[in-house]
Amino acid sequence: MWKKSKTDNSHDTDRPFTPDTLAKRWGCSGKHVRNLIDRGELRFFRLGSKLIRIPADAVREFEGQATAAKQDAPVEHEEAPQADPPVERNRLSPLTRARLKGRIRRSRENGQN
Secondary structure, eight states: OOOOOTOOHHHHHHHHHHHHHHHHTTTSSSSHHHHHHHHSOOOOEETTTTTEEHHHHHHHHHHHHHHHHHHHHHOOOOOOOOOOOOOTTTOHHHHHHHHHHHHHHHHHHHHHH
């Protein structure tokens, strides 16, 4: 009987992935992998009516696209977001300020009498 050597992993690379095993390989969640499938960004097939499998060649294709996209993307230097100028919290219109001063003055006069 032929035994598979530990260094011969050619068969393992062609085995289809489950969403969870692919998520472990990519370091993301299984939900993220399922979202990629739902959006049509990652090819898959079903075993029966529920089990989802992702072919190894679809994984290599997707990883190749991601690598190519990173290499083709121009390097953008983001500027630090500009801080908003400080807001004066007590900035009132002159008319409002005058009305408040009148009310304050009247309440003081009434309180002192």
